Amino acid sequence: MGTKLIVAIVHSDDADQLTTALREGGFSSTKISTTGGFLREGNATMLVGTEEQNVPRVLEIIKNNCHTRTQYVNPLPPVMEPGELYMPNPVEVQVGGAVIFVVDVERLIRY
Ligand code: 2BA
Numbered sequence: 001m002g003t004k005l006i007v008a009i010v011h012s013d014d015a016d017q018l019t020t021a022l023r024e025g026g027f028s029s030t031k032i033s034t035t036g037g038f039l040r041e042g043n044a045t046m047l048v049g050t051e052e053q054n055v056p057r058v059l060e061i062i063k064n065n066c067h068t069r070t071q072y073v074n075p076l077p078p079v080m081e082p083g084e085l086y087m088p089n090p091v092e093v094q095v096g097g098a099v100i101f102v103v104d105v106e107r108l109i110r111y
Pocket of ligand 1: 035096099
């Protein structure tokens, strides 16, 4: 069985609870503070290295601890003529619960 790296991008507010749940499930994790390219807001990227057979369990823990949120983005204002008034019309986006990549790990080395 191979080793997998699960890269999960989650909401910052879910990250601590997720770290705790992973630890309680017997999984090591690393949290990196990241920024989404669309909202340009802070999110969290969790790294979990584990045996392939554990991947479904890790995905379940992530699913149970990460929640979908609705956020609003203000589109960039258009070029305005003097005297024109720009009324921002926020766009609704659904964020998360989690965006997950599962990748093969060639080797896991500990020194
Ligand atoms: P953001 O890039 O800040 O995106 C936040 C949410 O905005 C996305 O939620 C999606 O609903 C929306 N969104 C993103 N790009 C859009 C676009 N071009 N047009 C309209 N709406 C757009 P999620 O899909 O749940 O993604 C949450 C976060 O996961 C993203 O934050 C980003 O940090 C990461 N992510 C998502 N897909 C990714 C990918 N293919 N590669 C790397 N990171 C990804």
